[in-house]
Amino acid sequence: MSTTESKGGAPTAVAEDPRKPGRASRPAVPRRRTTSLSAHGEPMVWLTGGSLAIGLLMVVGLLWIVLSRGLSTFWPGEVVRFSTNDGTTWVGLVNASETRTLDEDGLAEIASRYGDEAAAAVRANGGVTERRNVRSLNLGDTAKTRTDWIDDFALVAPGESIDGAWARAISTPEWEVEIERFKQGRWFGTFEGFRDGDEVYQDPARAWDAMNAVLAELGSKRSEHNEIVEHEIGRQARRMDDARLDAVGVRLEEGEDSPEYRAAAAHADEVAAEVARRTSELQDEAQAIEDAGRTAQLLVRNAAGTAEEIDAWDVVRAVPSNRQGFFGALGTYFGRWNEYLRADPRKANTEGGVYPAIFGTVAITLLMCFAVVPFGVLAALYLREYAKQGVLVSIVRVAVNNLAGVPSIVFGVFGLAFFCYTIGVEIDDLFYPELENKAKFGTGGILWASFTLALLTLPVVIVATEEALSAVPGSMREGSYACGATKWQTISRIVLPRALPGIMTGMILAIARGAGEVAPLMLVGAMKLAPSLPVDGEFPYLHPERSFMHLGFHIYDLAFQSPDSEAAIPMVYTTTFLLIVIVVTLNLSGIWVRSRLRRRFSEGAV
Amino acid sequence: MDSSPDTHDDTPETGVRDRGERAMIPTPRGPETPGGDSAPDTPMELEPKTRDRRAGTPPRAAATSGAGPGPAVQKIPMQADRTLRADAPSVFDIVAEGKAFPTRIHPEVASEEPVLEVANFDLWYGAKQALYQIGMRVPRGKVTALIGPSGCGKSTLLRCVNRMNDLIDSVRVQGDMHLNGDTIYGPKVDVIELRKRIGMVFQKPNPFPMSIFENVVYSLRIDGERNRAVLEEVCERSLRGAGLWDEVKDRLQESAMAMSGGQQQRLCIARAIAAEPEVLLLDEPCSALDPIATGRIEDLIEELKGTYSILIVTHNMQQASRTSDYTAFMYLGRMIEYGPTGSIFLRPELQETEDYVTGRFG
Numbered sequence: 001m002s003t004t005e006s007k008g009g010a011p012t013a014v015a016e017d018p019r020k021p022g023r024a025s026r027p028a029v030p031r032r033r034t035t036s037l038s039a040h041g042e043p044m045v046w047l048t049g050g051s052l053a054i055g056l057l058m059v060v061g062l063l064w065i066v067l068s069r070g071l072s073t074f075w076p077g078e079v080v081r082f083s084t085n086d087g088t089t090w091v092g093l094v095n096a097s098e099t100r101t102l103d104e105d106g107l108a109e110i111a112s113r114y115g116d117e118a119a120a121a122v123r124a125n126g127g128v129t130e131r132r133n134v135r136s137l138n139l140g141d142t143a144k145t146r147t148d149w150i151d152d153f154a155l156v157a158p159g160e161s162i163d164g165a166w167a168r169a170i171s172t173p174e175w176e177v178e179i180e181r182f183k184q185g186r187w188f189g190t191f192e193g194f195r196d197g198d199e200v201y202q203d204p205a206r207a208w209d210a211m212n213a214v215l216a217e218l219g220s221k222r223s224e225h226n227e228i229v230e231h232e233i234g235r236q237a238r239r240m241d242d243a244r245l246d247a248v249g250v251r252l253e254e255g256e257d258s259p260e261y262r263a264a265a266a267h268a269d270e271v272a273a274e275v276a277r278r279t280s281e282l283q284d285e286a287q288a289i290e291d292a293g294r295t296a297q298l299l300v301r302n303a304a305g306t307a308e309e310i311d312a313w314d315v316v317r318a319v320p321s322n323r324q325g326f327f328g329a330l331g332t333y334f335g336r337w338n339e340y341l342r343a344d345p346r347k348a349n350t351e352g353g354v355y356p357a358i359f360g361t362v363a364i365t366l367l368m369c370f371a372v373v374p375f376g377v378l379a380a381l382y383l384r385e386y387a388k389q390g391v392l393v394s395i396v397r398v399a400v401n402n403l404a405g406v407p408s409i410v411f412g413v414f415g416l417a418f419f420c421y422t423i424g425v426e427i428d429d430l431f432y433p434e435l436e437n438k439a440k441f442g443t444g445g446i447l448w449a450s451f452t453l454a455l456l457t458l459p460v461v462i463v464a465t466e467e468a469l470s471a472v473p474g475s476m477r478e479g480s481y482a483c484g485a486t487k488w489q490t491i492s493r494i495v496l497p498r499a500l501p502g503i504m505t506g507m508i509l510a511i512a513r514g515a516g517e518v519a520p521l522m523l524v525g526a527m528k529l530a531p532s533l534p535v536d537g538e539f540p541y542l543h544p545e546r547s548f549m550h551l552g553f554h555i556y557d558l559a560f561q562s563p564d565s566e567a568a569i570p571m572v573y574t575t576t577f578l579l580i581v582i583v584v585t586l587n588l589s590g591i592w593v594r595s596r597l598r599r600r601f602s603e604g605a606v
Numbered sequence: 607m608d609s610s611p612d613t614h615d616d617t618p619e620t621g622v623r624d625r626g627e628r629a630m631i632p633t634p635r636g637p638e639t640p641g642g643d644s645a646p647d648t649p650m651e652l653e654p655k656t657r658d659r660r661a662g663t664p665p666r667a668a669a670t671s672g673a674g675p676g677p678a679v680q681k682i683p684m685q686a687d688r689t690l691r692a693d694a695p696s697v698f699d700i701v702a703e704g705k706a707f708p709t710r711i712h713p714e715v716a717s718e719e720p721v722l723e724v725a726n727f728d729l730w731y732g733a734k735q736a737l738y739q740i741g742m743r744v745p746r747g748k749v750t751a752l753i754g755p756s757g758c759g760k761s762t763l764l765r766c767v768n769r770m771n772d773l774i775d776s777v778r779v780q781g782d783m784h785l786n787g788d789t790i791y792g793p794k795v796d797v798i799e800l801r802k803r804i805g806m807v808f809q810k811p812n813p814f815p816m817s818i819f820e821n822v823v824y825s826l827r828i829d830g831e832r833n834r835a836v837l838e839e840v841c842e843r844s845l846r847g848a849g850l851w852d853e854v855k856d857r858l859q860e861s862a863m864a865m866s867g868g869q870q871q872r873l874c875i876a877r878a879i880a881a882e883p884e885v886l887l888l889d890e891p892c893s894a895l896d897p898i899a900t901g902r903i904e905d906l907i908e909e910l911k912g913t914y915s916i917l918i919v920t921h922n923m924q925q926a927s928r929t930s931d932y933t934a935f936m937y938l939g940r941m942i943e944y945g946p947t948g949s950i951f952l953r954p955e956l957q958e959t960e961d962y963v964t965g966r967f968g
Binding site: 388473475476478479480481482483484485486489493494497498 | 805878881
């Protein structure tokens with residue numbers, strides 16, 4: 001470039017020239033300033049933190065709903081009395097309320113269903129209307145309660161504002177009570193008096209005290225009665241069954257015409273006759289107790305103003321909701337919890353307790369643990385310690401891992417087909433031929449259900465155990481071998497104790513998965529209502545073939561199979577809460593055991 | 607001072623081959639070759655000729671060892687009969703080429719009664735050979751050290767003694783060892799019984815996840831010993847033997863995992879001597895320990911000497927010179943020189959041994 005004397009551009013060219021060599025000596029790539037937001041990683045902090053927050057929010061929300069609704073179910077609410085503008089009087093409890101804001105379409109629908117006046121009332125309130133879910137006595141069929149949505153506009157006279165209509169409409173008279181009955185569910189109405197035999201109490205306050213004294217007395221008589229009806233009569237029936245089955249067994253063994261069979265058949269008939277006599281005696285006895293208990297009646301008046309009498313014998317509990325203060329309500333609350341945790345269910349599972357379901361859930365989970373942990377640990381030991389690590393073992397490992405992803409209902413189908421219909425039927429044929437076509441083990445039961453769950457959770461245990469085994473330092477194994485220990489001695493004395501906390505982790509995960517599982521249980525023996533527990537005072541005391549109840553199935557049953565689903569919703573939440581508490585308790589006890597083991601085996605590693 | 611010769615450095619292939627071929631001059635075997643060591647494939651002897659440029663280098667080993675608390679040493683001038691050559695190839699080169707080299711074994715070794723004899727021992731990891739024609743006699747009641755650079759096969763050799771290498775699938779061996787006359791690699795040997803006769807202590811302390819007491823009596827437990835009195839007696843004797851008794855006698859039931867590293871290693875030694883082993887193998891027992899703990903272990907080895915026959919692998923020259931009676935120098939899977947520790951460190955017969963022990967090589 002020799003454009004020294006040129007026009008406009010020349011000075012620049014001259015000025016550029018000396019810069020070029022200097023630039024060449026510097027690094028070719030200019031340094032970039034790394035101050036961009038993404039380089040600092042600030043957005044990632046927000047992204048990761050935000051994800052965690054959203055996750056936590058959902059978990060906390062779930063727990064909050066379950067907790068708040070589950071815990072409030074048993075709180076005795078006020079019994080309210082009000083009249084709707086069609087002239088009906090209602091007495092009942094408010095379950096829930098909601099506020100709706102209606103647009104023109106909504107108003108048109110209101111008009112078509114409830115009349116123009118209702119629509120006008122809502123429009124006058126700016127389209128906003130409240131409604132409440134009220135549980136009250138079904139007067140047509142006193143065995144049932146009903147739940148209805150009561151709209152505010154149904155409470156007011158034409159032209160009256162619906163704003164605050166509810167507050168104006170309701171009253172909570174002192175003697176409006178809630179009575180829980182054994183067979184027929186709840187009753188709402190006015191308590192007016194009490195009759196105990198010939199003595200009649202007209203003053204409600206005195207009558208109430210007299211009634212409570214009688215109810216307390218009836219409690220022990222009722223358990224006496226139930227003992228006869230539920231157990232002793234059942235025992236007689238089983239005696240007869242046993243004698244008959246013995247006779248069938250003799251027939252199968254000795255033939256129809258053998259004298260042994262005739263003797264056994266005659267004996268069975270004898271037993272049957274005796275059982276029939278004894279049963280009718282017992283029934284009379286039970287009836288006598290019941291008749292003695294039915295001499296006391298509650299004198300009450302329902303919402304329609306009709307006087308009724310309720311036998312004190314039928315009453316579980318009478319709750320003077322509007323009279324009792326906070327501590328009285330607290331007493332009712334814990335009384336209901338007590339019943340819930342310890343009693344059998346009644347009224348299609350929507351009332352009463354869930355004790356059999358709690359028992360079933362815990363029993364099935366523990367049985368599952370006893371089945372899956374030894375089995376899984378042994379399998380993992382072979383995979384990790386004995387098998388030659390190669391392609392085959394890798395394939396087995398992948399297969400086991402994939403087993404964890406198989407839908408649980410598939411395990412249910414397998415359990416039904418394999419445990420119940422193959423092994424169970426085989427057991428029946430071998431050991432109980434006298435049952436003939438009836439199934440004992442050949443149908444769903446707590447044992448088969450536990451085995452099905454064990455199969456379901458087996459991959460979890462195997463994977464966790466394998467990881468725990470591989471985490472045992474090789475130096476420890478070598479040390480043991482160098483002392484002259486055999487492989488099994490090394491495994492049993494060094495490797496397994498050291499891996500125990502990890503194995504416990506597997507067990508905890510298995511519990512977490514297994515305790516909440518419902519789908520497979522529906523196929524292998526979970527019942528809406530199991531006649532008796534798998535453990536009782538009846539020889540041989542453990543009955544692994546019996547069907548069982550399970551909290552998870554109970555929830556499903558309440559939510560979807562209940563005749564009165566609105567009434568069952570609070571119980572769904574309570575049962576969910578209970579199931580969560582049980583699963584968490586089982587897990588926590590596992591974690592507690594594990595932490596003790598950890599302290600023992602891996603203290604202060606160098 | 608001229609620098610150490612770079613004969614062991616990478617040299618062009620041809621040059622190495624030339625020198626290697628020249629080195630293979632068949633000569634009558636020297637008296638130092640032990641009878642147990644059969645004749646190698648290519649017997650050879652390095653010319654007994656002093657290499658000038660090396661002779662000018664003062665032996666650093668003498669100075670270093672003299673400073674340490676090892677065997678009494680004095681500065682000994684190079685001896686005339688040392689097998690040094692000016693132009694001959696280094697033993698390192700011969701070995702690096704995979705050529706056989708007979709172990710230079712000092713005559714003193716032959717006079718000792720052996721507890722362990724190794725003869726013509728070869729070992730392969732898969733296709734790779736790791737030990738070549740090892741032959742050595744480990745004297746009874748003495749401490750024998752195995753030294754050599756990393757990967758030379760010291761630990762492999764040690765682990766062959768109690769057949770720990772059986773645990774590795776790819777290992778294949780040839781040759782045999784004898785423990786007090788009993789074969790180790792014979793076809794009818796019960797490995798479990800064999801290991802009970804041999805104690806071993808590893809590089810990293812590896813106490814078991816159980817109490818101190820149970821750790822010590824582990825080898826008795828696996829034999830089914832239940833007599834509490836016997837167990838307690840053995841426990842105390844072993845812990846006293848390992849110099850740990852006074853520190854732990856009040857907490858024998860506590861977890862061994864809670865001890866310090868040095869205590870754990872002494873516990874491992876106590877565990878190893880609880881079964882009264884015929885030979886005690888120590889695989890770099892101090893490499894994971896601090897200097898104070900190392901000192902205690904070395905004192906302990908000194909005390910165990912005489913009662914037990916000890917074979918120790920170490921990377922630490924000072925440790926080998928301080929604690930051992932005999933030292934074997936290994937290189938690339940071959941045993942180069944084996945003799946009394948004093949000789950190996952002060953008057954090695956091979957220049958290469960001296961290079962290694964003085965730190966000029968490796």
